[in-house]
Amino acid sequence: MSDLLDLQQVSAGYGEAIVITRIDLRLQPGESLAVLGRNGTGKTTLLNTIIGVTRHRGGTIALAGRNVTGLRPDMRALAGIGWVPQERNIFKSLTVEENLTAVARHGLWTVSRVYEMFPRLKERRANMGNQLSGGEQQMLAIARALVLNPKLLLLDEPTEGLAPIIVDELLAALKRIIRDEGMSAIVVEQHAQKVLGVTDSAVILDRGTIVHAGSSRSLIENPAPLEQHLGVTARKTPRRAANH
Template structure:
């Protein structure tokens, strides 16, 4: 597989505050990465930096052969970056179908394919965004990002605050995306044991620095590492 994303010694933050310190990693086309760490360690900041929403200080970011730092934030979606933020940011006064089509681009992901993956959205295609449950809004946010036909999908804590049955449904969908779609995925989530089986690589952040980079299986099977950086071995 060809290289899709490369970060070398990236420093970024907000204003004068530095959050990310010397982050380096690569992601190939169709690859998948679990981005892990306790709260406040820089995970969301890393995704925001890829989308151009932070103060980029130094280092190198290349995406699909281009210098990402020189691409305006508003143009990064058209370059091939799809982002599902924690806040979901759906349009509450638009219908499900309008939410999906307002940002759509030509490609494999179209309404038919979205509705096949998310039958709930098909059932509620005429409902307004503010008439959906939290789980349905999350499905809509993911579906809308897919309608951009991205090369890389960024998912920021997609399971947060959802009922267990919805979590299992979304985990199944994310598994299909990482294994069958041919699209690269970076997945941020607090529940490491739920998402590590879905990705090939893992990157753990500690106070804005990368403290582990390797295979997801290696991290999943190392109780000492999980306990040291994530405190999850008891779960």
């Protein structure tokens, strides 16, 4: 099976600054990947490089066998990359339904289908984007990417700043989209525990390079790399005071 996404020795950044260096990354059709790391390690830059909004400094990016390294972001989107940035980028002056119909392309993911995935959006379909809560705006941002019917979905910190109950609802939806529907996805997330149950594999970035790659399950079962690179430690039972 040919790779859906193939990054070979990719380096990129902003202006004169190089943020990610010599990244090798491959993703199969239907595979999902978590990108983990502390703040400032290059996670968002990696997604920005795949969509084409950074300064390319070396290497190649191929999507479904097509070299997209030199393509503009809009052309990469047309080639099949759906992007949900941290800023969400919804149209706040349009209704929920207008946000979806304005960008929808023919395919399996229709407006009706995303309403089934996100019932809150169906309830709010006549509301303007600026009338939605933060969690609803994030759902709309994901729904907008889905109705583009992409080959690959990129999500940058999708749970950031959301209430715990909304995080649980959003992660459940993402699990259905990725696991049940087979959507290929790369999810950037600072908090590993939130995303490892959703994705097939994971990489950890540190100082712009991949320092660990493996299955999500292996990281759940053996969190030593998380402890080493993210400072995530297992909860320990307090020691009882000795009786004297």
